[in-house]
Amino acid sequence: MSLFSKENAEEEHNKRQKNFSKKDVDKVIAEEEKIKSKFESKGKLSRYLGDVQLLFSLVRDYANGSYREMPWNIVASVGGALLYVLSPIDIIPDFIPVIGYLDDAAVIAFCLNLIEKDLAAYKVWKDGIGTA
Numbered sequence: 390m391s392l393f394s395k396e397n398a399e400e401e402h403n404k405r406q407k408n409f410s411k412k413d414v415d416k417v418i419a420e421e422e423k424i425k426s427k428f429e430s431k432g433k434l435s436r437y438l439g440d441v442q443l444l445f446s447l448v449r450d451y452a453n454g455s456y457r458e459m460p461w462n463i464v465a466s467v468g469g470a471l472l473y474v475l476s477p478i479d480i481i482p483d484f485i486p487v488i489g490y491l492d493d494a495a496v497i498a499f500c501l502n503l504i505e506k507d508l509a510a511y512k513v514w515k516d517g518i519g520t521a
Contacts, residue, residue, distance in 0.1 A: 398495035401479070402503070405469030405496075406462070414452050417468045421445050424475050433494040434474075440501055444471060447511050456514060463507045470500035 417424075425445070428438040444467045450456035451464050473479060474493045501508070 395495070395499070397492070398499040401473060401492070402466070402470055402496050402499050405473050406466045407469075409465040409469040409472070413468055413472065414448060414464070417445075417448050417471050418452060420472075420475055424471055427474055427490070427493070432490065434490050434497075437494065437497050437501075441471070441497070443508065443512065443515075444500075446515065447508070450511075450515070456511065458514065459507055459511060463504050466500055466504055470496050 425438070425441060428434045428441050447456070447459065448464065448467060448471075451459060473496045479492055
């Protein structure tokens with residue numbers, strides 16, 4: 390049996406999404422560098438660095454009002470997943486060598502899978518504004 394299953398990732402993600410509020414958007418933005426640093430050198434998490442940068446871009450664009458095509462539940466999904474990564478004490482505490490970040494990776498992967506279509510639409514929009 391795995392230490393952290395897909396069901397665990399879904400449960401944790403859903404709990405964080407449900408509890409995510411509009412004031413938490415500011416917290417995500419304020420903690421961006423701290424959260425990103427976990428992805429820059431942490432084995433399983435490093436594969437998600439590009440995705441996480443896109444997620445932060447989405448949250449910033451939502452917060453400043455430049456992109457509101459995304460339903461609130463998607464923003465809450467992203468924010469909840471990012472704040473889960475920030476938490477040092479979660480299902481598998483981050484201080485446990487090798488496996489400490491597996492749950493963080495699973496929650497991010499679950500979120501990315503869940504919002505795939507919305508994230509693709511955001512990316513098209515984001516790429517389009519750079520060429521306008």
